[in-house]
Amino acid sequence: MSSDATPAPQPQPAPVPAAPPPAPKWEPLSPLDRRLLGVLVEKQKTSKTADSYPLTLNSLVTGCNQKSNRDPVFELDEVEVEEGLEPLQERGLVTRITGGRVDRFRHELYDRWTQSAPGLAVLAELLLRGPQTKGDLRTRAARMAPTLDSLDVLDEVLKPLFDRGLVVYLTEPDRRGAVVSHGFHTPEELPRLKAQHAGTPVSVSAPDVLAPRPAPAPAGPAFEARLTAAVAEIEALKARVEVLEAQLADLRKPSSPVP
Numbered sequence: 502m503s504s505d506a507t508p509a510p511q512p513q514p515a516p517v518p519a520a521p522p523p524a525p526k527w528e529p530l531s532p533l534d535r536r537l538l539g540v541l542v543e544k545q546k547t548s549k550t551a552d553s554y555p556l557t558l559n560s561l562v563t564g565c566n567q568k569s570n571r572d573p574v575f576e577l578d579e580v581e582v583e584e585g586l587e588p589l590q591e592r593g594l595v596t597r598i599t600g601g602r603v604d605r606f607r608h609e610l611y612d613r614w615t616q617s618a619p620g621l622a623v624l625a626e627l628l629l630r631g632p633q634t635k636g637d638l639r640t641r642a643a644r645m646a647p648t649l650d651s652l653d654v655l656d657e658v659l660k661p662l663f664d665r666g667l668v669v670y671l672t673e674p675d676r677r678g679a680v681v682s683h684g685f686h687t688p689e690e691l692p693r694l695k696a697q698h699a700g701t702p703v704s705v706s707a708p709d710v711l712a713p714r715p716a717p718a719p720a721g722p723a724f725e726a727r728l729t730a731a732v733a734e735i736e737a738l739k740a741r742v743e744v745l746e747a748q749l750a751d752l753r754k755p756s757s758p759v760p
Contacts (some may be wrong), residue, residue: 527666528592530628530685533585536575538594539628540564541608542621546645555598555607558583570641572630614667619658622646624667624683632671632682632694635659671698 541556544564548554562582565575586606589595594613598605615621622645626638639655649655659681662668671680671694680698
């Protein structure tokens with residue numbers, strides 16, 4: 502055999518497929534954070550005129566305290582809402598627009614979370630109401646994204662959100678009435694929510710009472726002042742009741758006979 506013979510090529514091992522990158526962990530949002538961001542997205546998607554969005558502080562307060570399509574229901578004032586907006590601005594999730602008659606606020610979630618319009622509508626709905634079945638979520642989010650006209654379309658929207666950790670499943674994703682939530686719960690909340698929904702038969706039209714009610718927003722100075730005033734008013738009412746009861750008792754006493 503010639504020494505100049507070319508050696509036979511050796512078979513190369515098959516390339517190992519790269520593992521998918523882990524989903525990013527998003528910083529948790531407080532109940533007040535969730536309400537503020539949910540309202541900003543909702544009003545941006547449902548506003549009829551250009552003057553309606555970005556939102557004024559007063560409009561944002563009204564949206565936060567809205568009774569329909571909200572869980573839990575808040576009773577916030579302008580001071581509490583403005584204080585809640587400050588950390589969201591620091592995190593780059595909200596921008597304050599100055600220069601007009603009044604300051605206005607807009608969300609920056611297309612840049613920070615997702616550029617999918619239906620995906621952002623889904624996230625807003627989850628922020629406004631918390632965990633929901635996919636059937637309920639599709640119906641409610643469709644008012645902001647009419648293209649969500651079937652569960653198959655919703656599944657296509659949820660997949661990239663799930664891959665990026667923006668949404669989480671609290672039950673098996675493929676089960677009937679699967680429950681989904683946003684990905685901004687605290688580490689303490691998520692295990693509790695999953696345990697709450699584990700093994701529980703949930704229909705597509707499951708009532709909203711299954712959704713846990715987040716703790717109320719942290720008390721601020723305005724809340725403390727209102728609480729103090731309410732306590733003082735209750736004490737004053739109690740004193741009036743005592744006086745009226747004493748007067749009523751006097752009236753019920755038999756009158757002395759006239760001599």
